[in-house]
Amino acid sequence: MNGPQENARLWAARGLGGVELLHARYRRQRFAPHVHEGYVFTVIERGAQRFRHRGAEHLAATGSMVLINPDELHTGATAVEEGWQYRGFYPTLAQLAPVFAELGRPLDATPAFATSVLQDPQVSAAFSQLHRLADGDAEALEQQTVWREALLLLFGRHARLGALVEPGHEPLAVQRARELLGARLQHPPSLEELAQAVGLSPFHFLRVFRRATGLPPHAWLKQQRLTRAQGLLRAGWAPLEVALQLGFADQSHLNRQFKQAYGVAPGAYRRAWQS
Template sequence: MDASIHSENARLWHPASLDGLELLSARFVDHRFAPHVHDGYVIAVLEAGAERYRYRGEEHLVSAGGLALLNPDEVHTGHKGHDDGWRYRVFYPPAELFQSLLGELDLPSRSAPRFAGSVHRDADLVARLLDLHRHLESGASALQQQTAWRETMLALLQRHAGLGSARAPGLEPLAVGLAKEMLRAQLAEPPSLEVLAAAVNLSPFHFARVFRRATGMPPYAWLKQLRLDQARSLFRLGLAPAAVAVQLGFSDQSHLNRQFKQAYGVTPGEYRQACAR
């Protein structure tokens, strides 16, 4: 039998862009979690296999594509629910992160949110959580990570913790205009969401929602489009893709190539050749 079938691995880390958040990416087969608690929340998304766990006096089974939610200070266990074990991605946010998010939305609560139920099938939210987890693992900018975190957690709390609707964002044209100027001036090293929001005297989440309402996209997506527009201008001047990638803050030339082709249907090299003709 292939020994890799029963191999286990786990990686735990703290994204620098979100103070206090812990993340886990792991595959377990024979590992068994003894009864334990976390002082924060557990948000686990199953990528493959299945996990069984005891929580609030009941046995639960969550399988691939499922979502497991646990509240703070609740005793639980964990072991395989499938012969090949399970692979999952987990968020461990402290209660303070959720309280801060509610404060940014002018939804302060005397008590921390509580998840209703534990195992859920919510395909759209699972996809968003997996995408967020990978962004927090990758070299995505703090602007993108912080915005995606807030938007995804708001959706999670509204669907599974009974959080009401936040007030609609205003127009705030001066704030949006100033933020755009800051992003234009710092293409290579953009400010974080929190720095942008502080500069326009808004809370980070309120600013992100104001910006999306005004432009139709979150700040990091607007920045991406601005970078690609600038890349086209530089290619028309004859600059090489490697130099453009460095100048505009892409992680490398292949990163620029992928985003450019996604947006325009041709590679930077093909675009430069067309301009030369």
Template sequence: MNRLSTHEQVRFSTAGDIGDLELLSARFIEHRFAPHVHDGYVIAVLEAGAERYRYRGEEHLANAGSIALINPDEVHTGAKGCDQGWRYRVFYPHTRQIQVLLEELELPGTGLPMFRGSVHRDADLVASLGELHRLLENDQATLLQRQTHWREAMLQLLLRHARLPQPSRAGCEPRAVARAKELLASRLPEPPSLEEMALAVNLSPFHFARVFRRATGLPPHAWLKLRRLEQARALLKSGCTPLAVAIQLGFADQSHLNRQFKQAYGVAPGAYRRACLGA
């Protein structure tokens, strides 16, 4: 995972379902960023190598496995911190996107959060942010999964490194959870967004996601995945082909079904079907 390529690579994209969140995946060797600012936050996950940058009058060195955080409207630079350069994934959320999250958590009066320090080694958060970045670049991730993971990862980041007040504990909303389960089960091929489900149960998206996880032990997208796999197993037993099952249940393609099914049950869908049918 820490192997560095020998040439520079840059991929810039936006996540339209996360308010056009800007994303960067890059491998830099000799590139040097001139002093500049962003009107939103910079959240960088260092995957390999090291980056050196000047920020708030100090030199910082971010090595692989660390997070580099920069607040809005702060001048900073960027250059290699070792001979091999660096590879990282970066989120550029604008301030309104963060304010929306605080409003969903019913923390609208806390003001705009500011990160403390700049470079942090926080292994589980590095892993969570890296996974989130890949999900936002991955067409196979469901809208529900992307929206839920975005909120959960940002909450942890802000709690740990921006002195965000701890939100109140998610309450018990059995009717809301039951209604959400019904909605998800009825729409396995094309699941609703987090916002749509929250609206259906009259809760904010963030509050709904926390209530659902407290009640089931799973985020909504993970509960959906289990229901899809249960239904896939039933369809395969009845004789449906893996391709037909993948199409019927909304998997991105047959290989997507194969990966998830084998991960869950230890056997490929085709082999499971043949065994059940005695073929």
């Protein structure tokens, strides 16, 4: 990363079914508002992090865990002068399916966390140990055992069962707009085009879209580009190819937005999945 005060290493933990792991120390990094397609579990090792989540400001100090549900908008920055260091897990719903099955919770009902900052030393210690095992190339059998134990502990104590939101539950206008934006990431429609396509005035469409997604259309488009960029980079695409494919102005534009959202550059993210 940028000098001794800032460093981050991201990799796909093969022993955990390819779950993304991140070990990072930041001092100046400021995460722009962004979402992840799966969960975020992070253990704060040193310092403290502040972040905005669900319309409120939160502080995560050393020893605590940050919990973000899939597709929830959040930010991130240091809360102290020396910055913060953490170990992060980014599992998708599909990667958690075996654990959900053991909990008797099918994927048509998604467990969610009501708290943004978790104070549970036993759970934090379990995930910290697991991360170190994966970082140190422990045998897959040990990693998989501790992974299940840690997840069952976390979900058993702190998750609540929430209904999985299906696209059809959104206003029809929003569903159509999302489909149109998703199909035209490279050359997105204007606000007037979107509103006309769904049969609403631009102002009314903006209100409906923001109420349903939590974001204005341009910000939702940005998140979709970044999510698609992750998929293409995992598939081995070069950052320049990704930028051109998804409508970023150039590779530097992709680099800047990707690092603001995920804390690592696109090239580093791609290498993590090729190792």
